[in-house]
Amino acid sequence: MNWIILIVAGLFETAFATCLGKAQETFGRESLYWWGGFVVSLFISMFLMYKSISWGAHPIPIGTAYAVWTGIGAVGGVLAGIFVFSETVTFWRMFFVFTLIASVVGLKIVSN
Template sequence: MNWIILIIAGLFETGFATCLGKAQETTGRESYFWWGGFVLSLFISMYLMYKAISIGHNPIPIGTAYAVWTGIGAVGGVLAGIFIFNEPATFWRMFFVTTLIASVVGLKFVSA
């Protein structure tokens, strides 16, 4: 269960990064909407990561949880950049995103 909570926390990290990017692109009321999404996503992400490292009989070690959380956020940020902000999807970007995903999965398998 802690791993599912941590994955959701990582997705909210992607959400707060995306909201931050959209807040920079907008003005007025729309900007406030994106800033609100940023703050809400940030709070939920941090709270869920806290829960993943502190609940149950088998909590995830903080070093592993932080690496996985940032990895999910980084991959999500790159994908949001490509699909929402029209950033380039070059071979090397996709290659390193793939290695990042492999590293996150590897941490899951070697963690107790």
């Protein structure tokens, strides 16, 4: 269960990064909505990460949890950049994204 919580926390990390990017692109009331989304997503992400390292019979070690959380956020941030902010897709960019995904999966496999 803690791994599911941690994955959701990573998805909310992607959400707060995306909201931050959109808040910088917009003005007025729309910008305030994006800032609100940023704050809410940030809180949810941090709370869920805390729960994944401290809840239940098998908490995830902090080093592993942090690496997985940031990995999910980094991959999600790259994908949000591509699909939401029209950033370029290059071979090397995708190569390193897949390397990061492999590292996150490897951490899950070797963690108790």
